[in-house]
Amino acid sequence: RLVWHAGRTWRGRVAGLVLAGAIAAVGIWQPVDPAELQWPALALLLLATLLGAPIFTALGGAALIFLVGWGEPPASVPLNHYRLTTDPTLPAIPLFTLAGYFLAEGGAARRLVRVFQTLFGGVRGGPAVATVMLCAFFTSFTGASGVTILALGGLLMPVLVAAGYSERTALGLLTAAGSLGLLFPPCLPPILYSIVASSSTDSPVTMEQMFQGGFVPGVLLMAMIGWWGVRQAPKVKRSGRRLDWAAARGALWEAKWELLIPVVALTALFGGFATPVEAAAITALYAFFVEVVIYRDLRLWRDVPRVMTECGLLVGGVLLILGVALGFTYFLIDAQVPDAAVAWVTAHIHSKLLFLLAVNLLLIVVGCLMDIFSAIVVVVPLLVPLGVAYGIDPVHLGIIFLANLELGYLTPPVGMNLFLSSYRFNKPIPEVVRASFPMLLVMLGGVLLITYVPFLTTALPHWLAR
Incomplete structure (x- = not known):
């Protein structure tokens, strides 16, 4: 199986097998100090990554190479991977994501589009506001996986164009709105951030703190994108009633069970009635019941296994990356890399405001080159100790991190939403x-506000903690 996946052609597979055999032969017949092979092995790993090797092989391979080179046991990588499985909040990740997949694969998109269209479609910019709210709703439940654009793009693009928006404006709005909702519960990245950050510092950051701190900044980003959408709306004089109350009541009644899903999730998560894992299980079970039993959009034996498989592929990939990255984090901590980074940065940057600006610039570059899940597991262990050294609230630092990575969905060369929009709407990447x-640019302004006005992040958690 390893040989088969070593390349797309037999030539590539044979070349990979020969190369692996040659390396093994050298190690057996010509023993050398592992430290001498460290940099050649890293160069080979970098080449494999550039040729398309999965990110988990790059992180795990780098961890193994560094650990062996430093004389540490390579078993530290699987041991840290196992330590991930003992995290009590880990099951919340697949369960919350599964709830979002049930919504995306069922008929929720069509019903919710009708709700927001009847409520906001009669006012100038209403379709843009509806697009922003609906995309944020879906993204929060689908784990920032890009499902939003695929599920809603075909429904919302005709609505925006029919409202008078140019195709280019509608394309940009849908591409940007697809990343909104990342800071809202029960989205996957804040949960991952809390797990990684808690393993990198003595002051744990809980999932609840991240979601509480992200609520106001998330609303701010939604409001700014919505404002831009309203400004771009055509100035067409509308006649007749602005709101069809009968149609609105009908749409609300039809989608009532799906509109209650956030209430179910938030009540279970923050109401003290359940642990985070239990809240995730309740949300997933509720979404399953709504889509399979009430609306019957999903068939129990035909659709549910397929949906669970797709969800498992996403979550399994994320957890595989996270597990091997914890081994890489173990090496960084053992080699005192975070301590060295703190010493260097504090010696050269004396202003907290300047440090935050440098963090934003760094994260924008990271967002251009890495997806959000890889960035969390690689960058957070280095960034959290720096934030502690400058006295930055750990929740505030986490929201700054995630808000910057939201920009990464729109920044080439690896902005995921750019590729998904290109695929969904059949447009070239430069046009998207x-x-x-x-x-x-609008979201960049929002990120700067979130960075330099910590009250936006810290007010709600402090108020709820009283």
Whole structure:
């Protein structure tokens, strides 16, 4: 199986097998100090990554190479992977994501589009506001996986164009709105951040703190994108009633069970009635019951296994990356890399405001080169000790991190939403980038506000903790 996946052709597979055999032969017949092979092995690993090797092989391979080179047991990587499985909040990740997949694969998109269209479609900019709210709703439940654009793009693009928006404006709005909702519960990245950050510092950051701290900044980003959408709306004089109350009541009644899903999730999560894992299980069970039993959009034996398989592929990939990255984090801590980074940065940057600016610039570059899940497991262990050294609230630092990585969904060369929009709407990548650029600037302004006005992040958690 390893040989088969070593390349797309037999030539590549044979070359990979021969190379692996040659390396093994050298190690057996010509023993050398492992430290001497460290940099050649890293160069080979980098080449494999550039040729398309999965990110988990790069992280895990780098961890093994560094540990062996430093004389540490390579078993530290699987041991740290096992330690991940003992985290009590870990089961919440697949369960919350499964709830989102049930919504995305069922008929929720069609019903919710009708709700927001009847409520906001009669006012100038209403379709843009509906797009922002609906995309944020879906993204929060689908784990920032890009499902939002695929599930809603075909429904919302005709609505925006029919409302008078140009195709380019509608394309940019949908591409940007697909990343909104990342800071809201029960989205996957804040949960991952809390797990990784808690393993990197003596002051744990809980899932509840991350979601509480992200609520106001998330609303701010939604409001700014919505404001831009309203400003871009065509100035067409509308006649007749602004709101069809009968149609609105009908749409609300039809989607009533799906509109209650956030209430169920938030009540279970923050109401003290259940642990985070129990809240995730309740939310997933509720979404299953709504889509399979009430609306019957999903068939029990035909659709549910497929949906669970797709969800498992996403979550399994994320957890595989996270597990091997914890081994890489173990090496960084053992080699005192975070301590060295803190010493160097504090010696050269004396202003907290300047440090925050440097963090934003760094994270924008990271967002251009890495997806959000890889960035969390690689960068957070280095960033959290720096934040502690500058006295930055750990929840505030986490929201800054995630808000910057939201920009990464719109930044080339690896902005996921750019590729998904290109695929969904059959547009070339440069056209999608140009259409999304104004929203990128708007979101950048929001990120700077979140960075330099910590009250936006810390007020709600402190108020709820009283």
